[in-house]
Amino acid sequence: MSATDIIAAPPLGGPTLPQERRMITSIPGPRSTELLERKSRAVAAGVGHTVPISAVAAGGGVVVDADGNSLIDLGSGIAVTSVGNAHPKVVAAVQAQVAQFTHTCFMISPYESYVEVAEALNRVTPGDHEKKSALFNSGAEAVENAVKIARKYTKKQAVVAFDHAYHGRTNLTMALTAKSMPYKSGFGPFASEIYRVPTSYPYRDGLSGPEAATKAISLIEKQIGADNLAAVIIEPIQGEGGFIVPAEGFLPTVVEWCRANNVVFIADEVQTGFARTGAMFASELFGIVPDLVTTAKGIAGGLPLAAVTGRAEIMDASHAGGLGGTYGGNPIACAAAVASIDVFENDGLIERAREIGEILTPRLTALQASDPRIGDVRGAGAMVAAEFVHPETGEPDAALTGAVAKACIAAGVIVLTCGTYGNVIRFLPPLSIPDALLNEGLDVVASALAEN
Ligand SMILES: *Cc1c(COP(=O)(O)O)cnc(C)c1O
Numbered sequence: 001m002s003a004t005d006i007i008a009a010p011p012l013g014g015p016t017l018p019q020e021r022r023m024i025t026s027i028p029g030p031r032s033t034e035l036l037e038r039k040s041r042a043v044a045a046g047v048g049h050t051v052p053i054s055a056v057a058a059g060g061g062v063v064v065d066a067d068g069n070s071l072i073d074l075g076s077g078i079a080v081t082s083v084g085n086a087h088p089k090v091v092a093a094v095q096a097q098v099a100q101f102t103h104t105c106f107m108i109s110p111y112e113s114y115v116e117v118a119e120a121l122n123r124v125t126p127g128d129h130e131k132k133s134a135l136f137n138s139g140a141e142a143v144e145n146a147v148k149i150a151r152k153y154t155k156k157q158a159v160v161a162f163d164h165a166y167h168g169r170t171n172l173t174m175a176l177t178a179k180s181m182p183y184k185s186g187f188g189p190f191a192s193e194i195y196r197v198p199t200s201y202p203y204r205d206g207l208s209g210p211e212a213a214t215k216a217i218s219l220i221e222k223q224i225g226a227d228n229l230a231a232v233i234i235e236p237i238q239g240e241g242g243f244i245v246p247a248e249g250f251l252p253t254v255v256e257w258c259r260a261n262n263v264v265f266i267a268d269e270v271q272t273g274f275a276r277t278g279a280m281f282a283s284e285l286f287g288i289v290p291d292l293v294t295t296a297k298g299i300a301g302g303l304p305l306a307a308v309t310g311r312a313e314i315m316d317a318s319h320a321g322g323l324g325g326t327y328g329g330n331p332i333a334c335a336a337a338v339a340s341i342d343v344f345e346n347d348g349l350i351e352r353a354r355e356i357g358e359i360l361t362p363r364l365t366a367l368q369a370s371d372p373r374i375g376d377v378r379g380a381g382a383m384v385a386a387e388f389v390h391p392e393t394g395e396p397d398a399a400l401t402g403a404v405a406k407a408c409i410a411a412g413v414i415v416l417t418c419g420t421y422g423n424v425i426r427f428l429p430p431l432s433i434p435d436a437l438l439n440e441g442l443d444v445v446a447s448a449l450a451e452n
Contacts, residue, residue: 042347167235396422
């Protein structure tokens with residue numbers, strides 16, 4: 001078959017798409033090239049892309065492009081399509097809702113699906129205290145609102161974020177984000193009253209969890225003061241920063257300090273949430289109960305939705321009209337979220353994330369044993385990464401990382417990189433990926449590493 005033989009109408013997505021890696025052209029093929037040329041003429045240069053294809057369908061564990069190539073998806077559009085792309089229950093819920101009504105604005109005429117999502121979030125997030133939720137459109141917007149809520153509740157202003165943190169691309173969330181290129185460079189000035197302290201990065205800091213926490217807390221006390229501090233925000237496992245898993249005891253120590261000092265502890269679970277780590281929320285893995293949790297990415301099977309969920313007395317601190325937005329909790333996104341949360345809870349996806357981890361981690365650890373350029377393998381469940389280094393010095397090897405990722409994509413496997421030093425390949429497959437496809441994807445990663 002050649003590119004010109006490809007059927008005019010793209011295949012429907014979802015789990016019935018053939019679950020195979022199929023390379024018909026090199027990447028990008030002619031149709032993808034055509035779209036990418038249009039993109040470069042029409043779309044702002046700042047909106048980059050890493051996989052040079054024109055996507056036309058996706059489902060199970062594959063993404064199909066306009067040239068008929070079928071790529072193994074080990075990225076889920078950055079941990080978004082955890083239930084699987086075009087999941088049938090999400091598709092049905094969206095189709096039913098879109099034919100009923102598309103928008104009323106929840107702040108004008110409320111509807112049931114928004115309330116249902118809030119009820120579900122209050123139930124599934126960590127802790128059995130009384131909770132409330134508010135819905136937004138994106139992870140960054142959820143983080144912005146969590147900070148607003150914490151400031152209103154504590155009547156304090158300062159916010160602490162950590163080294164390697166990623167919280168979004170809006171002005172306040174750029175300030176919270178650690179990495180300059182590409183997220184912040186040239187886009188300042190940034191919001192004030194944001195302070196950064198070291199996190200726990202066992203592979204690089206050699207500290208125990210309590211030691212790393214004491215170091216951070218001491219800086220907070222000396223340089224900011226608990227009397228001025230509204231909130232501490234942290235990703236329980238850092239995402240863009242390199243899938244950094246804090247040492248045992250780090251998070252509980254920080255949470256305990258926050259609680260003793262009237263500081264709101266915000267867990268940014270935008271990337272780690274919804275079964276991804278083999279728990280419904282990564283906070284559970286560390287035995288912590290956050291005051292506020294921000295969610296987005298995996299929440300609605302690919303539709304834009306985000307939330308802040310937390311202690312009722314904190315969530316209720318804002319006056320009416322202080323929180324919201326035109327589209328926040330859009331009915332179509334809410335219908336998709338209700339369907340997705342049902343799938344997470346009732347279709348065994350937490351267990352599935354653990355099973356995926358039991359394939360990913362041993363295979364990457366085995367690669368590490370034979371290749372000292374893999375300095376560290378870490379993560380939880382279906383959120384696992386390999387950190388690439390120069391073996392003699394342990395210095396980050398971003399060039400190797402980029403070359404391996406590029407070779408994987410050329411061979412039809414979508415992998416994403418991350419890390420402050422750009423030297424981490426992260427694996428975030430859809431939880432709907434078949435084992436055979438996951439293993440084939442990892443075979444391709446191993447070959448790409450051997451060839452670079
Ligand atoms: C992706 C991400 C965000 C930002 O979410 P957007 O929907 O892209 O605004 C915030 N926090 C974390 C941890 C993320 O991974």
